């Protein structure tokens with residue numbers, strides 16, 4: 001068992017440095033992101049729940065993940081899931097066999113090999129919380145590696161904190177801007193604070209995080225994925241503030257794509273997805289919630305994988321997904 005108990009952030013190894021890939025002989029170092037792994041690194045904002053957690057599950061088998069959320073506590077569920085630990089303990093009281101992992105929401109052990117063994121432990125206190133460590137002997141992704149992740153808790157509108165959190169990242173293959181807020185209401189009802197909060201979270205924080213990570217993205221000729229919305233293509237009554245933020249996000253992506261020709265920038269425009277955000281929206285609309293009418297988060301997450309796995313002779317610039325009600329097919 002390799003428990004890493006660290007409560008002093010400055011004493012932490014650089015993110016990723018403790019995530020080794022036993023059995024994978026082609027490890028290489030990546031500057032500050034010294035993951036000894038052949039895996040590409042993906043930072044996912046808003047990975048604590050909803051679509052972001054689904055993207056983390058989707059990419060866990062192939063990427064080293066930096067998992068974003070506002071607080072370490074918010075990441076406890078997804079990190080426990082990804083490390084094969086439920087409710088702070090492994091299912092079988094210690095080491096957890098891949099076959100024990102709960103796949104009900106699309107868990108991480110996708111190879112189906114019962115020989116995969118996750119040994120995880122995490123410090124869940126303070127800023128250095130959730131620094132889990134893995135050992136593995138099974139073949140999960142073709143080179144003997146097991147999933148690795150580094151919690152990356154930061155409030156994305158606290159730009160000093162974001163700069164500090166970005167500082168160790170010297171190379172980044174994939175940046176998924178997923179975190180976002182939806183605060184709906186008509187223009188007549190919308191306050192200045194509502195406009196500011198929405199534009200701050202959905203646009204300005206995205207721009208600043210991208211700006212800070214541009215050197216790392218350029219170093220990897222990386223891929224920026226913007227989780228936009230159908231509301232980024234058309235504005236409906238009552239959706240003006242949110243739609244304005246997503247239109248702006250689309251413009252941000254279009255400009256970034258032209259300014260940084262070595263990067264790929266993909267705007268994904270899903271319709272309604274079955275997540276906490278959608279539950280709150282439907283409650284606000286005064287309707288009953290029917291999840292079967294909405295896209296599932298794993299389906300949208302699969303689209304993120306499709307975008308980043310598109311061969312480099314193509315640039316997937318925009319992907320639009322609309323739900324097909326599952327009781328209609």
Ligand SMILES: NC(=O)c1ccc[n+]([C@@H]2O[C@H](COP(=O)([O-])OP(=O)(O)OC[C@H]3O[C@@H](n4cnc5c(N)ncnc54)[C@H](OP(=O)(O)O)[C@@H]3O)[C@@H](O)[C@H]2O)c1
Nearest residue numbers: 046048050051070074156178179180229272273275276277
């Ligand atoms: N749900 C839909 O129907 C739908 C449809 C189209 C597009 N989208 C877009 O998909 C993305 C994900 O939506 P979702 O439905 O999964 O939302 P969600 O369930 O509300 O989750 C939002 C995530 O964003 C994080 N977050 C929000 N503000 C943040 C901030 N200032 N700093 C750090 N993290 C922050 C949250 O972290 P905490 O857990 O710490 O709060 C949470 O992890 C959003 O960009 C949304 O606009 C959603």
